[in-house]
Amino acid sequence: MSESAPKPVVRVDDLRVTFPTMDGDVRAVDGLSFEVPAGGGLGIVGESGSGKSVTSLALMGLHRGSRARITGAIEVAGRDVVSATDRQLRAMRGDDIAMVFQDPMQSLHPQYTIGDQLVEALRVHRPQASRAEALARAVGALDRVGIPSPARRVNSYPHEFSGGMRQRVVIAMGLMCDPKVLLADEPTTALDVTVQARILDLLDELRRDLGMALILVSHDLAVVAGSVDEVVVMRHGVAVERGDVRTVLSAPGHPYTQALLAAVPRVEVSRAQRRARDRSERAGGADRGGREGGSGSGAVAGATAAGRPAPEGAAAPAAGTPGEQGREVLLRVRGVGRRFKVRGGPWGRSTDFWAVKDVGFDLYKGETLGIVGESGSGKSTLSRMVMRLLEPTEGTIEFEGRDITRIAERRMRPLRRDVQMVFQNPYSSLNPRVTVGDAIGTALRVQGERDTGSIRTRVRELLERVGLEPGHYNRFPHAFSGGQRQRIAIARALILKPKLIICDEPVSALDVSTQDQVLRLLSELQDDFGLTYIFVAHDLAVVRQVSDRVAVMRKGEVVELGDSDAIYENPQSDYTRRLLNAAPVLDPDQARHLRAERVRERAEGA
């Protein structure tokens, strides 16, 4: 609107998308307007259910044939998407506007070579191009997005590429017709931090070099920060804030944007700072958590204030960093490794693959050890070995001075109550046919508790403690949001009063604001019950804020282990430094600076 000279390449005016349902109409997008100038960059940010993906599908006209009703105006490269014929719409897709999707593992056809798929993208719109020409162009596009030896790889199938490489292929497919706009819907959500950084750098580079406009849709403000000029913040289908990315991020006007920004975990915030903040808010009984659906947030504060008698076996609330006094070792891991046999050699022979090799550490009572690493780094294998869900191939694991590496399952069972786990995906880790109360109470029953009445009482108390209502006992998991389900999972882990809880990516499936609430809950519970945590995650910022010490893993090995602040402020290994440089930051200028540094490093490395 401010720039009047060039005609915008994308213009959305008062867009409304409505889905008729049995309970009446659901308005997924309500009165959204924005413009993107040629070569411009726009970020659309919002949590799940904000309508951002519905918007991006509407831009492509991909709602055709569904029940969605669309009103308002969408113009892409001068063409009215809402009123265009199907044929006009097809002519636009891929030629004027290309789309990159969230999950690169699913968005390429598994049965055609990537060459075929790229060639097809060109020849739909340029039927006069010969196959050879198209193929040459495909090789060029693959080269452009950084696929090594593109002339050979063009004949490969998608399954022969890693996730990051597949996303590059999808981007290359988008480039085939030189579109005016590239629409990327959560293009890096399924990828590791370093890969995410590379893909974002690539998108930025393409935008600059080819003069293509970029619309970047994400749930993560930090992902958008360094790559766009303008940002739209959406909530419940409404754009609550829209403006220059610097202004929105440094001086957000709308309370929702402020809350969202406050909830984003930042790498530069240390555990001590975060705890200090949480504690002061807790003492003040500050209002919080209203975002997650209202119920229960008051109960958290209430239960804590009432000073519920500390359960047996729980240490007195730890004060300060637990590292200082009486460093009692809870878990000792020495030289642990795990080998898997990988089939598929010639004549069906298998080869060895070490998912974890020679890992050792001590875990002290009351502390939190963070384990960070990218996918395939062995962090989940390691945590499952500590749980004895997997048997280590070599090395020893001692729990409270007792070697549990190879003891019989029968003798392991009483120890199981002391070590509990909270899993990543709260949508699949709870049995949908078991009520919440039963899911939590089962563990007690398994461990020999017979009195149904006392199980009930304890489950209700615990539900209240994790911020849910005792009355939720008889509900089924589907009645709860992701954050609430993760609270249920935490309650299930807590019911046996464990000494150690292993959290395997406990918040990575959650929206930022919900993430923040769950992290707070975990930290409060640690204070109240004297818990020890192993916190496994790929998100560097989250790990820093919850961990006293951090282990950085790569390819099954610990590359760096030590005090969390020391590692974050003064990383010793190259890999840790690369990880930190790749982590998205909220400040657009710092983001650009880090990007420049990454590009320089890559140039040197190449």
Add this chain to the structure above:
Amino acid sequence: MPTYILRRLGAGLLLLAVVTMVTFAIFYVVPKWAGRTTEQLATMYVGRAPTPEAIQATIDRLGLDKPVIVQFGEFVRGIFFGAQYRFGRDTIDCAAPCFGYSFQTYQEVFPEIVSRLPVTFSLALGAGIIWLVGGIAVGVVSAVWKGSVFDRVAMAIALAGVSLPIFFTGLLVLAFPVHAWGWFLTPGYVPLTRDPAGWAAGLFLPWITLAFLHAAMYARQTRAGMLEVLGEDYIRTARAKGLSERKVVLKHALRPTLTPIVTIFGLDLGLVLGGAVLTEQVFSLNGIGRYAVNAITQSDLPVILGVTLFGAFFIVLCNLVVDLLYPLIDPRVRVR
């Protein structure tokens, strides 16, 4: 790749060996466990008047008094090297793939099966093509126009097709188009080499009847698979490229849908090649299935054994072909 082929081949051969052993055991060992004496067993195999001499001759000829292992060994040797049976002064020379002789007709089993193969082959292949193409076509259209009148009617008919047995649909077909309305001549088999038109005309109704049952199943499978694939992310990618709906469906969605269909087709075709029992019986086609039915009613053990092994052979063969085709259909199966 050669490893893959060799492994599949080995597995197929092993399977055949096991089937041979189990079938042999069912016919020659289980009756003994059930308390039959060698004499009672031989009585069944004599064929005509069971005089004590005839029974004794049968025992000698078939080696029924020998240990089971030896009997099995002779049976297997017969398959590879042939066997001889003595009838008093006469001998029957049973050539290389020898599965014994019929106790009823004193004909060797293998040549009998081979002579009936063209009938069963013609029936199975013709019907197979019809049900494969028809079922897939109906399934695709139903999936694309989900909820339409076509979809509902087709799926209702498909449900009927799955539920109605062949002896019902077959008799219906014979009763109305053939006898009542006289649209078709009574179905029958004419060798393809002698009269191609007559071959097709004579087999048309059996084909339709046999195909109807399977086509119904394939239509339902295709529809379900297609609907699932149409919800995949890569279909959205294909649409986002600007491809026409026709290309999206026929190129991008159909191929993944066909992958599991090819697997069941291999199984079904193998099954029918081993004898489309009901269809052959209803339409009086003299194929392997009918041969088997007659043998069963007359307890003609060598014939039953031979037909069973033949059926197993076709199922194993068709599966092997499917296994070998699979890497061509789905590149993810290809072994590096």
